[in-house]
Amino acid sequence: GQNIDQPTEMTATEGAIVQINCTYQTSGFNGLFWYQQHAGEAPTFLSYNVLDGLEEKGRFSSFLSRSKGYSYLLLKELQMKDSASYLCAVKDSNYQLIWGAGTKLIIKP
């Protein structure tokens, strides 16, 4: 079967760095996405990785290792507004998106 695993919840301190991991087992791979979802709101796109390596976009970076079936989202200089759920999703060989359950990130002052 197809599976996306990510931690259910993480806590970090304002100003710090946090890494949210995602491991996947899918039938084929055509890209990995990270989305941010604030409580009561729709998901918004953060990043897309299709090749191995690190993609940096401001305070957020996303890393992919296809051989390991692994990705992480790195958030630097954490702000209170970063408190949200972070969803990992993989596009499989049929270009269908498989979603993780999301990681709820709690930022403390």
Next chain:
Amino acid sequence: SAVISQKPSRDICQRGTSLTIQCQVDSQVTMMFWYRQQPGQSLTLIATANQGSEATYESGFVIDKFPISRPNLTFSTLTVSNMSPEDSSIYLCSVPGGWGQESGELFFGEGSRLTVL
């Protein structure tokens, strides 16, 4: 990017009734997707709404329960029929952000939060 409007944003419904959710996009799109997100859970694709043909339903979802209309390239509706408390969820409309299958992100509507009593 696409701007997607969904309504209603939330509703409280009685068991056995049906509710139709509308999704309006500010540009023409070939595919529109309907997702369900139950509390604390992942997004689950219900169906893909194609203009000019019947919607394509995912395993576990049937047309009688979730009829979909797609009258043109900017609009779609999802009806949740004969509702039960298990249908309490957020329903999200989304469209792809680019051209072709190599494109990246999905854009989502604000979601419709349904509570069935």
